[in-house]
Amino acid sequence: MRKFKSNLIVALCGASVLLALVPLAMILFYVISRGFSALNWAFFTQTPKPVGEAGGGMGNAIVGTLILIVIAGVIAIPVGVLSGVHLAEFKGTRFSSMVRFAADVLNGVPSIVIGIFAYAIIVLPLKRFSAIAGGFALAIIVIPVVARTTEELLRLVPGGLKEAALALGATRAKAMFSVILPAALPGILTGILVALARVAGETAPLLFTAFNNRFFSTNVTQPIGSLTVQVFTYALSPYDDWIRQAWAGALVLVTMILILSIIARVATRRLERMARG
Amino acid sequence: MDEVKITVRDFDFYYGTNKVLHAISLDIPKNRVTALIGPSGCGKSTFLRSINRMNDIIPGIRVDGKILVDDVDVYGSGIDVVSLRRRVGMVFQKSNPFPKSIYENVAYGLRINGLRDKRKLDEAVSRSLDRAALLDEVKDRLNASALALSGGQQQRLCIARALAVDPDVLLMDEPASALDPIATQKIEELVFDLKKNYTIVIVTHNMQQAARVSDRTAFFMLGKLVEYDDTRTIFMNPSVKLTEDYITGRFG
Amino acid sequence: MPIIKTSEDRALRLGTGAFAVFVVLLVAGIGVVLTQQSVLSIRKFGLAFWTRSTWNPVSGEFGALPFIWGTLYSSLIALLIAAPIALGIAIFINEISPLKLRQPLSYLTELLAAIPSIVYGLWGIFVLVPIVRKLELLAPEWLKKVPLFTGPPLGVGMLSAGVILAVMVVPLTSSVAREILRGVPMTQREAALALGATRWEAIRIALGYGRTGIIGAVMLGLGRALGETMAVTMVIGNNPQVSTSLFAPQYTMAAVIANEFTEAADELYLHALIEIGLVLFLITIVVNALSRILTRRVVRA
Numbered sequence: 020m021r022k023f024k025s026n027l028i029v030a031l032c033g034a035s036v037l038l039a040l041v042p043l044a045m046i047l048f049y050v051i052s053r054g055f056s057a058l059n060w061a062f063f064t065q066t067p068k069p070v071g072e073a074g075g076g077m078g079n080a081i082v083g084t085l086i087l088i089v090i091a092g093v094i095a096i097p098v099g100v101l102s103g104v105h106l107a108e109f110k111g112t113r114f115s116s117m118v119r120f121a122a123d124v125l126n127g128v129p130s131i132v133i134g135i136f137a138y139a140i141i142v143l144p145l146k147r148f149s150a151i152a153g154g155f156a157l158a159i160i161v162i163p164v165v166a167r168t169t170e171e172l173l174r175l176v177p178g179g180l181k182e183a184a185l186a187l188g189a190t191r192a193k194a195m196f197s198v199i200l201p202a203a204l205p206g207i208l209t210g211i212l213v214a215l216a217r218v219a220g221e222t223a224p225l226l227f228t229a230f231n232n233r234f235f236s237t238n239v240t241q242p243i244g245s246l247t248v249q250v251f252t253y254a255l256s257p258y259d260d261w262i263r264q265a266w267a268g269a270l271v272l273v274t275m276i277l278i279l280s281i282i283a284r285v286a287t288r289r290l291e292r293m294a295r296g
Numbered sequence: 297m298d299e300v301k302i303t304v305r306d307f308d309f310y311y312g313t314n315k316v317l318h319a320i321s322l323d324i325p326k327n328r329v330t331a332l333i334g335p336s337g338c339g340k341s342t343f344l345r346s347i348n349r350m351n352d353i354i355p356g357i358r359v360d361g362k363i364l365v366d367d368v369d370v371y372g373s374g375i376d377v378v379s380l381r382r383r384v385g386m387v388f389q390k391s392n393p394f395p396k397s398i399y400e401n402v403a404y405g406l407r408i409n410g411l412r413d414k415r416k417l418d419e420a421v422s423r424s425l426d427r428a429a430l431l432d433e434v435k436d437r438l439n440a441s442a443l444a445l446s447g448g449q450q451q452r453l454c455i456a457r458a459l460a461v462d463p464d465v466l467l468m469d470e471p472a473s474a475l476d477p478i479a480t481q482k483i484e485e486l487v488f489d490l491k492k493n494y495t496i497v498i499v500t501h502n503m504q505q506a507a508r509v510s511d512r513t514a515f516f517m518l519g520k521l522v523e524y525d526d527t528r529t530i531f532m533n534p535s536v537k538l539t540e541d542y543i544t545g546r547f548g
Numbered sequence: 549m550p551i552i553k554t555s556e557d558r559a560l561r562l563g564t565g566a567f568a569v570f571v572v573l574l575v576a577g578i579g580v581v582l583t584q585q586s587v588l589s590i591r592k593f594g595l596a597f598w599t600r601s602t603w604n605p606v607s608g609e610f611g612a613l614p615f616i617w618g619t620l621y622s623s624l625i626a627l628l629i630a631a632p633i634a635l636g637i638a639i640f641i642n643e644i645s646p647l648k649l650r651q652p653l654s655y656l657t658e659l660l661a662a663i664p665s666i667v668y669g670l671w672g673i674f675v676l677v678p679i680v681r682k683l684e685l686l687a688p689e690w691l692k693k694v695p696l697f698t699g700p701p702l703g704v705g706m707l708s709a710g711v712i713l714a715v716m717v718v719p720l721t722s723s724v725a726r727e728i729l730r731g732v733p734m735t736q737r738e739a740a741l742a743l744g745a746t747r748w749e750a751i752r753i754a755l756g757y758g759r760t761g762i763i764g765a766v767m768l769g770l771g772r773a774l775g776e777t778m779a780v781t782m783v784i785g786n787n788p789q790v791s792t793s794l795f796a797p798q799y800t801m802a803a804v805i806a807n808e809f810t811e812a813a814d815e816l817y818l819h820a821l822i823e824i825g826l827v828l829f830l831i832t833i834v835v836n837a838l839s840r841i842l843t844r845r846v847v848r849a
Contacts, residue, residue, distance in 0.1 A: 025749065032639045032644055039718050039719075043660050046667065102567045105564035108560065114568070118568045118571050118572055120837075120840075124836060127772075127833070127836030128832060129802060129828055138809075139585050140577075162570075166571060216662075220665070220666065230810070251666055254782065
């Protein structure tokens with residue numbers, strides 16, 4: 020009887036894995052099958068056609084998403100990495116535990132709330148939606164991830180390296196930036212890449228910051244289109260052609276995120292091998 | 297008596313409220329090898345790391361008394377720890393090459409001091425590798441990663457790296473304890489060679505090693521300096537009973 | 549004699565600290581700015597804002613009860629579905645699965661976490677909702693008398709929202725639960741097995757050892773579910789009503805912000821929406837802080 024119960028529960032655990040893989044398989048299946056048939060050259064190169072007209076594409080939205088990621092990276096990488104350096108180097112202080120706690124809290128704040136914050140401090144004073152506001156919102160999401168990843172990876176660097184650098188007359192700062200940080204860099208870069216890939220899939224914080232734009236735009240003080248917001252708009256529309264394009268957009272989005280994750284993995288491995296020689 | 301390089305007077309060391317070194321006083325001679333021996337936890341490594349203030353990175357420590365290198369108190373006010381460590385080099389128990397090329401490892405100390413001249417760097421790198429008896433083995437692959445070297449080679453690389461900044465004192469914390477006998481022998485020969493130009497202080501667990509390489513030996517126990525004399529005297533004819541017991545392996 | 553710190557050390561501390569302070573300021577800033585921007589609504593409605601269920605932008609009547617109800621209800625459903633599954637996955641990958649399968653299985657569940665919310669939403673409207681509608685049509689008449697299952701079978705509504713949230717919460721909860729299980733010393737299981745325990749009994753010992761952490765993992769999932777926006781917005785039906793029915797279209801705090809923010813023409817409307825955001829922010833902070841405390845204690849032990 021006890022044996023039977025044990026086997027039953029083991030089987031249930033196996034079943035829950037399968038149960039979780041069902042939606043994964045379904046989502047990938049639908050995104051690929053529906054998205055692929057709607058993909059064509061125009062999708063990548065053209066801008067949306069006026070309401071009701073078939074054709075057009077999301078070229079502007081793809082460029083927009085890339086611009087938003089670049090803005091987010093420019094803000095988040097220095098803040099995140101240097102905060103992580105501080106957390107790793109001054110780990111015992113009360114200030115550090117406060118920062119660590121703040122980073123964890125920030126990581127759990129819903130992205131829509133971060134969107135409101137970016138709206139209040141950038142959109143309201145500028146009196147218009149802008150790529151800057153959208154990129155800033157995304158940066159806030161990325162900062163805590165980069166900070167905590169940097170901290171964890173710096174702590175994995177053997178303490179002997181720091182001692183060796185100090186014994187050669189390096190200051191703490193020199194030891195950090197010339198030895199410890201470079202040793203952890205492959206991992207940190209991967210963390211940054213994965214975090215940026217994930218944030219490329221965010222929609223909620225862009226709705227009222229970057230807003231949307233039907234046209235190609237590279238002006239960061241103007242509203243800008245993004246894949247996610249465009250997919251959202253099209254998905255809820257009554258037009259078949261737009262809905263097909265929404266699936267195509269989802270496919271591009273998922274592919275982009277998966278490719279970035281894979282590049283990150285491969286890059287770490289290569290960088291590690293280079294470090295080892 | 298030889299010229300004195302390092303003078304230690306009534307040196308105390310505390311971790312928090314815990315006193316781990318008690319009133320250490322000794323004179324370390326120039327261009328000689330001085331061995332620090334004693335059972336684990338006797339304070340010999342703490343003492344070694346006090347000389348170049350490597351213990352500073354541990355929070356909550358405090359010192360009393362004096363350590364003078366060339367008659368300058370290393371704990372005196374206005375002492376620049378960074379330049380102290382440049383003059384007093386250190387080699388660690390576990391070899392710790394940076395994950396960079398062989399060349400960059402040796403050049404590191406010079407680069408952080410602002411040396412940019414490629415020719416001078418090249419010169420210093422090959423001179424240091426030569427002094428560490430490693431040049432012949434690596435001269436064709438200076439750009440290879442240091443992590444590809446064998447354990448013994450890595451340790452000699454760390455010695456070369458320490459020598460490159462041109463220190464006059466070299467502190468060695470059980471530099472051969474993780475190495476096989478052949479690699480150990482190479483390190484010992486190297487230590488013997490290096491004393492022509494450097495004052496060497498070496499912590500070792502291995503008494504034969506102390507007997508082989510050193511000129512003077514200091515025996516530490518429970519944070520106190522028990523006996524300090526010529527190595528020959530310590531091993532053949534120690535004046536303190538405790539030293540004799542330790543040397544003959546009656547505890548340890 | 550105390551040890552003197554060099555000036556370079558101080559520069560490193562202050563230089564990097566200046567960036568670290570930014571992280572703290574962001575959290576504080578969100579709280580302050582959201583409060584400032586919702587002051588009109590807070591002054592006008594006070595606490596009644598959270599107990600009234602009229603939401604009429606035209607007449608300027610704002611009550612947020614339907615949204616907080618929808619958020620809590622949908623998150624509860626999500627947890628009821630996701631917690632056992634996530635725990636099952638964590639147990640399977642950590643304790644049961646052959647070593648060769650562990651890496652690929654954990655990679656696959658991580659993949660589930662990498663899919664953007666908007667893609668879940670797209671799949672939700674066009675695939676999940678029709679399936680749910682079919683299931684609702686199958687419900688026998690007597691079942692429809694139960695308050696949980698009243699109303700027309702629309703497909704969009706609380707049930708779809710709960711299911712989609714569950715799918716999205718599983719990867720996070722199971723990965724933290726695995727972390728906790730990994731922190732349980734092997735000797736705990738061995739001791740049980742040596743006493744003649746079955747595999748499940750040994751696993752139960754491990755679960756008991758890590759129970760606070762596992763609760764923390766589930767709470768982390770709750771925090772995620774409370775704030776999830778896009779997928780829920782697309783399948784819940786967006787109807788501000790308080791209903792116990794799983795079939796009924798309802799609304800959540802995050803969804804109303806996403807849908808109506810750019811339409812909020814007058815200031816009071818905007819402030820009412822931001823007040824909802826402020827409360828969402830405060831709730832998720834509490835939930836996340838609690839879960840951090842619970843998970844950290846165990847991981848350390």
